[in-house]
Amino acid sequence: MRPPLLHQRCPELAGSLPFLRLGTAPTPVRALPGLDTRAELWIKDESGYGDGGWGGNKVRKLEWLLPEARQRGARTILTVGGLGTNWGLAAARYAREQGLRVALGLIDQPVDEHVRAQLERLRASGATLHLLHTKTRLILAAPWLFVRHTHGRTPPYYLPAGGSSPLGTLGAVETALELAGQVDAGQLPEPAWLVTAVGSGGTAAGLTLGLRLAGLRTRVLGVVVNDTLPLDTPTLLSLARRSTALLRARGADVSGAEPAPDAIRTETAWLGDGYAHPTRASDRALARAAAHAGLALERTYTAKALAALLDLDETGRLDGGPVVFLHTHGPR
Ligand SMILES: Cc1ncc(COP(=O)(O)O)c(C=O)c1O
Known part of the structure; x- marks a missing residue:
């Protein structure tokens, strides 16, 4: 490499x-x-x-984030974005190849053809989708999302929007x-x-x-x-x-x-x-x-x-x- x-x-x-x-x-x-x-x-x-x-x-970010997640022993990456998130889709696709699951907290954005198609891709990606509609609801749901995606004693590896x-x-x-x-x-x-x-x-x-x-x-x-x-x-x-x-x-x-x-x-x-x-x-x-x-x-x-x-x-x-x-x- x-x-x-x-x-x-x-x-x-x-x-x-x-x-x-x-x-x-x-x-x-x-x-x-x-x-x-x-x-x-x-x-x-x-x-x-x-x-x-x-x-x-997005892939450039994942080159550093995925090996770190694995080194930490994480089993799930928890991250957030809009309904058409390019970041969420890239994370779901590349994480799966590393044996990691992805959970996405999604908020609404204007829906057009592209976003509809993107949502289909997200659904097909194997990621668990949580449609939370607004930023406020996403923040309120955060503690539940952490518990929901904790496996055994291992919490999810949280990444902010865009993997930034x-x-x-x-x-x-x-x-x-x-x-x-x-x-x-x-x-x-x-x-x-x-x-x-x-x-x-x-x-x-x-x-x-x-x-x-x-x-x-x-x-x-x-x-x-x-x-x-x-x-x-x-x-x-x-x-x-x-x-x-x-x-x-x-x-x-x-x-x-x-x-x-x-x-x-x-x-x-x-x-x-x-x-x-x-x-x-x-x-x-x-x-x-x-x-x-x-x-x-x-x-x-x-x-x-x-x-x-x-x-x-x-x-x-x-x-x-x-x-x-x-x-x-x-x-x-
Ligand atoms: C196509 C595209 N360009 C630019 C950006 C912006 O990059 P950043 O989120 O690091 O500001 C994104 C973020 O997802 C993106 O999907």
């Missing part, structure tokens, strides 16, 4: 931080001239990451270290911005930490697509700090790796009416990406992130670039 770049960067982690490779790295980078942006535009394409090319950025715990966040650290390797190899110039959707925050936080560890000056532009969680810049920086503390606790020398306050910029103007509500700008970006760049985006995350990138670029608010768009959606 190809060791993770994080173990190569911090060899002291090899024995203390288990890793399970689930996809083929590095994911490709390429120029995206077809979108006619003012800034030089590139893509790092995570959409094919995962077993059989299935999963995207300090450990899951390391998935995106790996993505950023990979990008830095591709910059070093001359495959692309050092980006000014790395643009990603922010759904639960782990991806943006991990990218920020990874870029810092790699010594790149690239800043993360996080396009917030979820209004059910606090996802402002201080919250994301705090998650990056908690991941840094985790690395330190596992024995890594990460002095000076904490991201600077301006390492992340968050944008909330492309959210529309809320999580999973499509917007005109995201529909336009989705169509433009399909027609001019051959990209298959979806409405909840990647189309909103690209919409923000295109609008900010058009109005000269990306400081000239180069800009890298992180394609996080893995089709199924």
Whole structure:
């Protein structure tokens, strides 16, 4: 198995931080001239990451989370999300291959064709689904969910929405270290911005930490697509700090790796009416990406992130670039 770049960067982690490779790295980078942006535009394409090319950025988190769950002796992973959760589906599918069960506490989101199909996939995944409708009911049900999914004396391994715990966040650290390797190899110039959707925050936080560890000056532009969680810049920086503390606790020398306050910029103007509500700008970006760049985006995350990138670029608010768009959606 190809060791993770994080173990190569911090060899002291090899024995203390288990890793399970689930996809083929590095994911490709390429120029995206077809979108006619003012800034030089590139893509790092995570959409094919995962077993059989299935999963995207969620799989990166599971590469750290699943071996940890097994090492802790957990039998069930308990996690939460919306009815169409990509994270929950990826967790269910990859955990099962490791002999772990998944229980999902689900809250409502606007239901369209895609969400209906996703629910069917979740039902078929073998995960136990708890339809709790609202965040309040989910919080009230939490003690019961813990008891319900305790086997013998072993409680479930709880993971927050999107798998964005300090450990899951390391998935995106790996993505950023990979990008830095591709910059070093001359495959692309050092980006000014790395643009990603922010759904639960782990991806943006991990990218920020990874870029810092790699010594790149690239800043993360996080396009917030979820209004059910606090996802402002201080919250994301705090998650990056908690991941840094985790690395330190596992024995890594990460002095000076904490991201600077301006390492992340968050944008909330492309959210529309809320999580999973499509917007005109995201529909336009989705169509433009399909027609001019051959990209298959979806409405909840990647189309909103690209919409923000295109609008900010058009109005000269990306400081000239180069800009890298992180394609996080893995089709199924
Ligand atoms: C396709 C896609 N892109 C981006 C994200 C956002 O990543 P994060 O939850 O780490 O903020 C998600 C989260 O599930 C996703 O499914």
